[in-house]
Structure formats: structure tokens, C-alpha cells
Amino acid sequence: MTTNAVEIELNSRELMGKKVGRLRRAGIVPVHLYGPGMEPRALQCNASQLIRVLARAGGATPIHITIQGEPGNHLAFAREIQWDPKRDDLLHVDLLAADVSRPVTAQVPIVLIGESAGARTVSGTVMHQLRTVDIQALPLEMPSEIELDISVMEEPDSVIRVSDLLIPENATLLSDVEELVVRIELPRVEVEVEVEEGLEEGEEGAGADDGGAAEASEE
Template sequence: MSDFTLNTTARTQTGRSASRRLRRANQIPAILYGKHSEPASLVIAAPEFRRLLKVMGGRAVLVELNQEGSSDKTLSYLQEVQRDPLTNNYLHIDFHEVKAGEKIDLQVPVTITGESAGVKNQNGVLEITTHELHVRCLPKDLPATISVDISALDVGEMIKVSELTAIDGVEFLDDEGQPVVICAEAVEEIVEEVVEEAAIDRKDEGEEAAPAAEADAEAEKK
């Protein structure tokens, strides 16, 4: 099934008041969706959910939900996590049930490996333009991350979706021409040159203005 498990209990009361009571008790209201079953309202202990997220480490993984009082185990993925923008506490969690023989569409994080030749040798600047990639695959083929090797990436070059290393059983759904990572030319020297030129221009303007000011002063004396 999955290396990641989470214990849940059935939620018998719904609505805002019931959800607030759960949060005050350090619990999180949740719901499990699925194509083959009705949505199920659940309750999850907040400390256990935090531990799960820590172990997941930002990777795309499947989570096995164990419901209290039942031997049923449901394979799912985290579809949405709502948090309070002020307190950062968890407000609600959406899970989506998956079946072993059915493909799923998920966002998978990008991880960068290696050191860009352009950054190392030409003082280039690395720009990661795509942090997650949309993939389609069977649950058993779900990659935790999409690894992108940038070792050969030089200044002025990019790695596009079409150039990613193929993964067995995984289909990339993003546009093939979409850039994932770019090695851009450093702009520091250009900025310094512009500032230096501006300073020279101001100096020249000052030197031109000085004789004119002196001429005006002489004219006033006469």
C-alpha cells in the first residue's frame, strides 16, 4: 500500500460550529473524496498530521488512511490543505481516494541536482521557473520528485519539459516548451556600467554648466 499512514475517525457533526470545536480540541476536520464512493467526513489529530507532513518532506506521496473501528484502509493523496493565514493553524484537509489500477493526475515537486557549468564557470544566475510538474501515472509509478540534472547547463541555456529524463509509466502533462530551469547571464556588471556612465554624464553636464554660470555672473556685473 503506502509507507505513509494516518489514523482517522469518522466525523459525525459538520458545519462551522462543529469544525471550530474540533480545532479548539487540536483536531482537524477533513473529507475524503472518491470516484467510486460518497464523500466521507473525517477527523484527524493535528499533531499526527504535522508529523506526517514532516516525514513527507514536501514530496508527492500516497497516504494510507486508517479509520478507527474499521479494518478498511484507504489509499489517497493530499488534494488540498487549508491554513489560517494569521495563526498558520490547519483549518481543513481534503484527501482524494485512489485505486491501484486507475491513473491519477498530481503535481510533483522539482528537485535540482548537480552544479550548472554556467554558474560555476561564467558567474551565471540559476532561475528555477517551474517548481512543480503536472504528471499522470498509476499510483505505483508516482515519483516522489522530478529530478533535473543541471550539470551541463550553460549561460543562455534552459531545460524544457520536453528535455526532461523520461520516467517509466509517467506522463508529463505540462506544455513541452515550458522552461523548468534557466541559466541566465549575470547583470551585475551591466548595472555597474550604467551607473558609471550616468555618473560621467552628470559630471560632463556639471562641467558644461559651470562656464555658462560664470558667463551669466559676468553679464550681471556689467
């Protein structure tokens, strides 16, 4: 699935360093836009708006950026995204500007579709082990996701590797083709150990005899 770029308008940022704490308290997130052939830009954006755009774009969908009061626009990908680990607030975003005529590399998510007959027949669990692959493509031709139909997994021992993924013709796969993407985990079988009643009674009787012998010895 080829990407459709999302759009966002950013504002120039004047507060730097520790002073950006004022912005965050006001619900504004510092943004750093950088890339080949351009001067890095200190920008900012409303937190809720930026979070919505990042949720749509992920790391593989290009973002069309306009800067308020400036002509033209930039095409960029979300790169480093910092969150507050305690409050879960968005703290900072790095955006990498891209040239539409030059290939870029992105981690593209693998999305499972369908149902595995092999897992169903043994009440097994489909284990999604690899969730992204590295893809190289032109920015506007980068797939937003790679769909993987697991209905081909008809046997309990079926596996799917990176080499089995369907990659668009205009994109290049960079990940290890032997890496495991999906497998079926068989259900665990609990084995109960039953103790024969006769054996238990024999052990109890032996214990009683030993006790009697001990008492007789003490006398």
C-alpha cells in the same frame, strides 16, 4: 523515484459546519475523504500528526488511511489543504481516494541536483522557473519527485525544458514539453558615467559669466 506510501489513522467526525471550530481549538483538524465509488466521509485528525504526514506526502505520494474502529483501509492523495493566513494553522484537508488499478494525475515536484558550469563561469544565477509537472501514473507507481541534473548546463545560454526531463517509463507526462524549467540569468552590469573635469569647470565658468551679465544688465 517511485513513491512509498505514508500511513495515517483517522477518526470519524461528528461535529459539522461551524461547530468544527471546537475541534480546531482542541488541536484537531477536519478531514474530508472522497472519491469515485465511495460515500464521502467526515473525518478528523490531530493537527501535528496530520501536518507531518502532509509534509512527507506532498501532492504526489499516496497516503494509506485507516479509520479507527473500521476494517480495511483507503489509499488517497492530498488535494485541497486550507491554512489560516494569519495564524498559519491547518484548517481543513481534502483527501481524494484512489483505486490502485486506475491511473491518477498529480503535480510532481522537480528537484535540482548538481551544479551548472555555465552559471559558474559567468557568476550567473540558476533560475528554477517551473517547479512541478503534471504526471499520470498508477497510484503506487507515481514518482514522488523528478530529479533534474543541471550539470548538463555547461554554457551560459543553456536552458532546460520539460522535454528534457527524465520521466519514469511507467508514468505519462502531461505538461507542455516546450515549457521552460531552468535557465541561467547573467549578472547585471552597472555602467558608471564619468564627467570630464574640464567640462564641469567650463559649465561653472559659463554660469558665473551669465550671472555677471545679469547683474550688469540690472544696473
